[in-house]
Amino acid sequence: MTSVRKVSLDAANRLILDALMADSRTSLRTLAEQAGLSAPAVRERIRQLEEAGVILGYTAQVSWAALGYGLEAIVRIEPLPGRLREVERALREMPQIVQCDAVTGDDCFIARVVLRDVGDLDGVLDPLHVLARTSTAVIKKATIPLRAPPYPDG
Amino acid sequence: MTSVRKVSLDAANRLILDALMADSRTSLRTLAEQAGLSAPAVRERIRQLEEAGVILGYTAQVSWAALGYGLEAIVRIEPLPGRLREVERALREMPQIVQCDAVTGDDCFIARVVLRDVGDLDGVLDPLHVLARTSTAVIKKATIPLRAPPYPDG
DNA sequence: AATGAAAGTGTTTATCC
DNA sequence: GGATAAACACTTTCATT
Numbered sequence: 001m002t003s004v005r006k007v008s009l010d011a012a013n014r015l016i017l018d019a020l021m022a023d024s025r026t027s028l029r030t031l032a033e034q035a036g037l038s039a040p041a042v043r044e045r046i047r048q049l050e051e052a053g054v055i056l057g058y059t060a061q062v063s064w065a066a067l068g069y070g071l072e073a074i075v076r077i078e079p080l081p082g083r084l085r086e087v088e089r090a091l092r093e094m095p096q097i098v099q100c101d102a103v104t105g106d107d108c109f110i111a112r113v114v115l116r117d118v119g120d121l122d123g124v125l126d127p128l129h130v131l132a133r134t135s136t137a138v139i140k141k142a143t144i145p146l147r148a149p150p151y152p153d154g
Numbered sequence: 155m156t157s158v159r160k161v162s163l164d165a166a167n168r169l170i171l172d173a174l175m176a177d178s179r180t181s182l183r184t185l186a187e188q189a190g191l192s193a194p195a196v197r198e199r200i201r202q203l204e205e206a207g208v209i210l211g212y213t214a215q216v217s218w219a220a221l222g223y224g225l226e227a228i229v230r231i232e233p234l235p236g237r238l239r240e241v242e243r244a245l246r247e248m249p250q251i252v253q254c255d256a257v258t259g260d261d262c263f264i265a266r267v268v269l270r271d272v273g274d275l276d277g278v279l280d281p282l283h284v285l286a287r288t289s290t291a292v293i294k295k296a297t298i299p300l301r302a303p304p305y306p307d308g
Numbered sequence: 309a310a311t312g313a314a315a316g317t318g319t320t321t322a323t324c325c
Numbered sequence: 326g327g328a329t330a331a332a333c334a335c336t337t338t339c340a341t342t
Contacts, residue, residue: 020214060174
């Protein structure tokens with residue numbers, strides 16, 4: 001899964017990556033046309049990108065709102081002294097936490113939570129309050145929805 | 155694009171969604187086998203899920219680290235009085251910001267940034283410092299990589 | 309809404325450059 | 326590393342229920 005061999009990010013590979021980021025169900029045939037290659041050549045390049053760990057996987061984006069989670073929040077979590085491990089375990093066991101990062105600074109964890117409504121907040125925060133101080137910010141708007149950065153350097 | 159008509163989230167649709175979230179390149183034929191339906195039936199269900207806004211799209215997950223962005227950070231941004239609009243515009247124009255949410259509380263924005271190394275931080279933060287107070291947390295580890303929450307209710 | 313079968317497309321393998 | 330072509334697999338359309 002992890003990168004071992006390197007793979008060049010030439011123009012063709014960037015076209016392939018950009019196309020797959022925009023629509024991961026794009027056919028090899030279409031990718032081949034766009035990259036100016038044959039379908040088997042594109043297949044092989046994708047295989048190498050996967051093996052090198054550049055492509056991690058292919059996922060359908062599902063609307064949490066459409067599933068019934070009308071709200072999202074970002075919670076900063078500062079574990080009480082000696083409680084770091086317990087906090088980490090508690091976070092992992094809360095299925096409404098859809099993402100969590102361990103970070104530098106006073107707040108050891110920053111988590112993204114989905115909620116059916118504001119009433120769901122207590123259910124998430126209460127179990128944490130014996131282990132940590134928390135600070136919650138409800139998301140009003142996705143100012144910048146998840147997007148790809150440019151290719152660095154060249 | 156946006157949800158207008160409703161669509162039921164029955165067992166078959168959940169199987170389809172789960173399979174597409176795990177691998178969005180899964181063939182209709184395979185999805186059909188798993189859901190116990192024919193391929194055309196699965197095609198039609200996916201079309202409805204897309205139309206209802208449940209499925210937003212299909213994307214390849216690309217490793218930013220493999221592209222040369224070895225670091226990620228989460229930046230909280232509190233605009234100076236009267237500078238909110240300018241801050242929002244500045245954020246949008248920074249391509250290294252891969253996600254940004256407007257939130258309740260003192261920090262109006264919470265952004266996720268990719269960096270080649272710590273030296274890149276100034277290039278992101280300096281342009282903001284005339285418009286806002288910022289607070290930066292470097293990500294040490296993805297404690298919980300992006301994951302789907304359970305289906306709410308029944 | 310779903311199926312099955314046929315027609316149309318896309319993918320894979322083998323061979324060659 | 327890439328191209329071509331034939332064999333194979335998948336997707337779509339359509340008639341039917």
